[in-house]
Amino acid sequence: MQDEGRFDVIVVGAGPIGAATARHLSERGASVLVVGPDEPSGFADHDGVWAGYYDQGRLAHVLEVPLMTSMLAMRSIRRFPDLQERTGVEFAIPRQSLTVMPDDSEGGGLADWFNRALLAGNAADLNVAVEQFSAEELRREYPDLGFAPGHVGIVQRDAFIVNPRGLVQAELAAAVAQGAVLVRDVVDSVERSPQGVRVASRGGETWRAGKVVVATGAATNVGGLLSRPLDMRTYGATVVLVEVPDPSEFDIPAMMYMKASGEEVTFGGIVMSPLQYPDGRWYLKCSGRSLLDNPLDSAEAIARWVRTGGRQEDIRESLDLLAELLPGKTLGPAHTRPCMVCETPTALPYIDWADEHTIVAVEGERGAMAADEIGRLAAGLVIDGVWTDGIPHAAFQARWAETEVSPPLHSVATA
Structure with a gap:
């Protein structure tokens, strides 16, 4: 076994939050090692966990609930231009973000995420301009889209679509430019002592540091890297990709859409404008109601879910929605991809000490x-040793499950 030396901080996980944490740590002068595997080549025979960022498009906007989520997003979005300019990686595309829901003018709503008054209030608190549309105004504003009767909308015109793969590439490039070391490997164990931590990889290397940041996303509770599990749930989500022969035919905003008839929700999720994927083809992306239907509690369960390729029934639901939403448009073949999400009981990230040498930074x-903002806050906690941001730390303090972490049955990839 080869010992590669000592760092100030080791970041376990090279996904969006791990990469951002490594960048902000390195920019504050810390010597940083970030360890995480490359994206797997496929999922049909995959063994291990699966990251949520293996995708080309995510909304970046302030039309979120709770307000704290909108604030974190706004802080990150404001740094996107600088990060793109410094690294040469273009990962943010300007695009309108439209949220559509049943008319909630009488108050309430079927879900907080689709409560127009809450969304508008959060945007106002952050001084971000949005426009609200009645059902008639929504039809006039987007005449080529076939929304369900009685549905209203709210739009942020200066939003973005973020390419998560590109974001990770940019964060890692900025970190490496500041002296961080990137190793593409899987972390098997973290040993703690009064002097710090010793991190061992599947590839046989070990490293030592004063602190370790665990940023392993949906795999955090099955990785065996923490001494106790977080109060957090992990789910296998499904993405439906619908090929479009001519992307110029689809001049549409990126959408969060809750379609309902009375109290029955028939679709609730994302319809993303066409994006080009690594295979060179253009796809509309949908992710609907099955988001939290597949709870996963072990590395084996995660691997089995990934090998399914996602919930096949979601294809019909997505095609039915798109046929109504995009009348007269030509749609090509559709297929699913597996994705991973996690949720916390606070609906906010955890950015907190797990022990005197370990910080955990996860979001769902x-x-x-x-x-980028979660990584900045995590880096600040590491460097300063205490919480110094104006947002109270209580908002992001970790909650812990009652049981101890069981050792992993096999090595778990971090993302």
Whole structure:
């Protein structure tokens, strides 16, 4: 076994939050090692966990609930131009963000994420301009789109679509430019002592540091890297990709859409404008109601879910929605891809000490747009030793499950 020396901080996980944490640590003068595997080549025979950022498009906007999520996103988005200019990686595309929901003018709503008054109030608190549309105004504003009767909307015109793969590339490039070391490997164990931590990889290397940041996303509770599990749930989500022969035919905003008839929700999720994927083809991306239908509690369960390729029934739901939403448009073949999400009981990230040498930094579904700010806050906690941001730390303090972490049955990839 080869010992590669000592760093100030080791970041375990090279996804959006781990990469952003490494960048902000290195920019504050710390010597940093960030360890995480490359994206797997496929999922049909995959063994291990699966990251949520293996995708080309995520919304980056302030039309979020709770307000704290919108604030984290806004802080991150304001740094995107500088990060793109410094690294040469273009990962943020300007695009309108439209949220559509049943008319909630009488108050309430079927879900907080689709409560127009809450969304508008959060945007106003952050001084971000949005426009609200009645059902008639929504039809006039987007005449080529076939929304369900009685549905209203709210739009942020200066939003973005973020390429999560590109965001990770840019964060890692900026970190490496500041002296961080990137190793593409899987972390098997973290040993703690009064002097710090010793991190061992599947590839046989070990490293030592004073601190370790665990930023392993949905795999955090199955990785065996913390001494106790977080109060957090992990789910296998499904993305439906629908090929479009001519992307110029689809001049549409990126959408969050809750379609309902009475109290019955028939679709609730994302319809993303066409994006080009690594295979060179252009796809509309949908992710609907099955987001939290597949709880996963072990590395084996995660691997089995990934090998399914996602919930096949979601294809019909997505095609039915798109046929109504995009009348007269030509749609090509559709297929699913597996994705991973996690949720916390606070609906906010955890950015907190796990022990005197370990900080955990995790977010669930909206990690891409808020990752840079989550990484900045995590780096500040490491460097300063205490919370110094104006947002109270209580908002992001970790909650812990009652049981101890069981050792992993096999090595778990970090993302």
